[in-house]
Amino acid sequence: MEDILFDFMSKYISLTEEEKNIILSLDIFRTVKKGTILLKEGQKSKSSYFVLKGCIRTYYVIDSEEKTTAFYTEMEALTPPCVITQTPSEYYVSCIEDTLLTVTNSDMEVEVNAKFPKFEIMCRKLSEENLAKQQINFDEFKTSSPEQRYLNLLQKRPDLIQRVPQYQLASYLGIKPESLSRVRARITEKNKE
């Protein structure tokens, strides 16, 4: 389990055994049951998450309706905006499967970053990389139709379509569940021809 984390980190920096031990001593691994809410709307938080196994999602409640905007699965990291802006959270974070993740506190990060400049570098690289990915994703979203977005998802994250309820996928694609049903029907119809 630690190995998953260290393998991931090794893409950005190299770590000595001593450094690994320091990380382990922070006690950051958590196993979380499906349905657990990690962060609620209105709540303040300093926690970032890194998913080792499982899946978490972020969602808003707007007019008492859930709007799912993102999923984080294996090897993906989430630092909610409220942690950066130090304001109450606008959204919820919950586990949609039994999930193994790390939970790190931003104070903790500040401390470790101060001790090991290497960590600062890793954090910078990670967030630069995530920003770049996020930009590409957003651009793809803007420039395509719901149907194209679904087909695109089918290509890039086919696992999500299996593991996530349709109504959550729908808002993730920016449409209503009924429309997603139609999109799917339309696509299988086309494939028959």
Place this chain on the structure above:
Amino acid sequence: MEDILFDFMSKYISLTEEEKNIILSLDIFRTVKKGTILLKEGQKSKSSYFVLKGCIRTYYVIDSEEKTTAFYTEMEALTPPCVITQTPSEYYVSCIEDTLLTVTNSDMEVEVNAKFPKFEIMCRKLSEENLAKQQINFDEFKTSSPEQRYLNLLQKRPDLIQRVPQYQLASYLGIKPESLSRVRARITEKNKE
């Protein structure tokens, strides 16, 4: 002109005169004429931009149609994804006004970061902050209709609606120019009542 940059940087780190001089010695300020293309599709690049005055936009050419996905104005920074991934650019970057900006090379950043850990910290904070903003933006986009997105833009970046051509705004809002015309007509119609 340097002051604008240093004022901005002072939000993240404090700088000595000496450090400021090092930055100035890098010769990063550029004035660029309206219409200039800073980055082309297919091109490799290591340049990041920070807009001091003016406006730049990123756009894709899809089926020989321009799809504008972002605008960067005063005090906003852009590091194109291709700089991070070190692959050919998927999009164009061009100036839609005469623009004053800084152009920094990623090699340059690596060098300065190595010399001054402070810079590393600033870069990390900046990209964390931009990532958080980007996430919020994307979420708002996903959870609202074209009309709401336009009204939202009217609130948050009213300047854009003045300084940017409608057809560029349209794709920025994820719709066709004709639809944006209708959205605007609908809104002024509603306001009359």
Place this chain on the structure above:
DNA sequence: TCAATTCGTTCACTTAAGTTAAGAAATGAA
């Protein structure tokens, strides 16, 4: 295990966006 809830799909209808085309308005270059 069974009842209750939640979820996914379908349908009919409404609303809004995409498409094609035409013309008006604005812009820019000679």
Place this chain on the structure above:
DNA sequence: TTCATTTCTTAACTTAAGTGAACGAATTGA
């Protein structure tokens, strides 16, 4: 200033998404 080009708007028509409702399937939990 004038002419050509680009941009914006309008209109008619098509296509797809939103809405409200119904119903069966799947899931859940008592």
